[in-house]
Amino acid sequence: MSESDRIFSQPLDHVADFTFNEDVARVFPDMIKRSVPGYPTIVENIGVLGARFAQPGSRLYDLGCSLGAVTQALRRHVKTDGCRVIGVDNSAAMLARCREYLSAQDAMYQELLPAELVEADILQMDFQPCALVALNFTLQFIEPERRLELLQRIRQALLPGGALILSEKLRFADAAEHELLNELHLDFKRANGYSELEIAQKRTAIENVMRPDTLEEHRERLAQAGFSKVVLWFQCLNFASLIALP
Template identity: 65%
Template structure:
């Protein structure tokens, strides 16, 4: 069971870089709900959107799957025959809990799509022919110089009628807009019970780990990787989700 997120509630003598370790896994559902506006809406609708692009005899990837929320949505919504869902993460703690969640989902529902859960670095993963690939708040944790390369590999693996579904926290290029939206995100966290100490310490933990881009940078990089179109379908404050077509 998930615990309340109190990881940064007490003063830390030294705030270390954020890592998806066992401590984070224990509180991750609560953390993501209270930190990412619109997260539940994104996850549920990624399954709905994936169902429109899934092609038979292809893989559907959830890259950087964490606890497998997107994979669960794909399993519920995609009805296409002969597809396989592949959930991948490089955190052993995340993968262990993800397997538990998938087993529980399989016990609750009949006729779910099969799923393969892999502990691996997605930068080194050999992608099978795919029709849907989800990067749900994953690219922002990959070093910037390697982002174009993985998008090019994803584009190469995708079926012509498939799609990349990518969600990210973004920055805004105009300073007053960035300040406004940033302040609103902090207000969202306060409204969800985070203290000023928690907000500040988590920001420090993430500043060297989660490196965010603007919407224009995302669009230009996706086009450079070979995608023909990039369509935003969701935004809440500084969190967006895009559909990129091959």
Template identity: 60%
Template sequence: MYAQKRQCGKFAFNEEVVKVFPDMIRRSASGYTTIVENIGNLAPIFAKENSLIYDLGSSLGAVSMVLRSAIKTANTSIIAIDNSAAMVEKSREYLKAQEMMFESLLPIEVIEADITTYPYERASLFAMNFTLQFIPREKRLALLTKIADSLLPGGALFMSEKLRFEDAREHEVLNNLHMQFKRSQGYSELEIAQKRESLEDVMKIDTFEEHKARLLKAGFSEVYLWFQCLNFSSILAIK
């Protein structure tokens, strides 16, 4: 997508991105596959009967797929929400294909909507995989508060995010290691530079300390960094 010199506009989850998204996220986000697989492994601890599970910013449904395969809780279903029409359309195709191959999957509904304004019902689990970083900073606390308010006691949020670091040297080292990771995945210097330029004004990343403080303020009682690979992480927040 960024292999040729081009005028880089703001990054958007459009049809062009949808076509390359599975390859792009795997080659760009260090630890991505491990995060997705282990959300599926860990989530059953928190899923409760007679409740909903939400996958926010569900993109092509990778997290939804592992959740509906791993969770066997009675009378539970998943609502996957994304604001990209192209992502929603393609994810419905992928989820339908999954249903043709496997039995005993949780029912799922894929909705095109804005996760900051969606009216959530009572839930035992939320997943938000590399989504909050695309939400304007001034809307993040309100969104997390809505999530916390919708969770049953003991419910949880799995939230994966790219991190920045307060210590300048730590940030520089881990950022350089991430650039090397992308080179090892076959990205050229031009591709790396053009993707960085397209994301510059769209993706605003926070430190783990900022995430933790915001989650606690939103109403969560426990916040843990359960996974980190270079500057990519996943956080568990418990109501």
């Protein structure tokens, strides 16, 4: 169902800002696997974490679900009675393909959690009480001045004993550390077959739409939003995932 990512393989006269359109949806599994170190481990273990925090009859949100990798992991791992996964994305192209992936999963497995897909802007959503929220490489695409507001609304919707799983690309306040980890990330991309042209054009496309924070900024904002505990459970190069507890 997925094609190889060749979107930036030819010189472009103008590199437009990155969007999650049909071209990206078609190659997204290949793109993210070759671009985000540790991505399969993060996704699979969000399913494992979901099994710990799920509560009977509760909702599990996958916000910015794209093609539904986290939704699929939650459906596989969570066995708690009455739970359902709600995947939300503002890209119709991504959701159309997500439905195909979920249908294929339904054909392969039995006794999966029910999943509902919603096309919406998560900044405008009215979140219902929930046991788990996954923001998997989504917050970094939200305008920085809107991030706290979103996290506050998620915190208000979380049930006692629930959790937010937040995965993000990081930047680093220490210039030498930032440079080293950035260069190692570029090495990761080169090792996965991306050319210098592809790397450069992708960087141009994404630099205005994805604005990473430092780990310290994430911790401070989550505390401001009302979370009592933040645990770094995974980091690979400049990509990390946090558990935030109410």
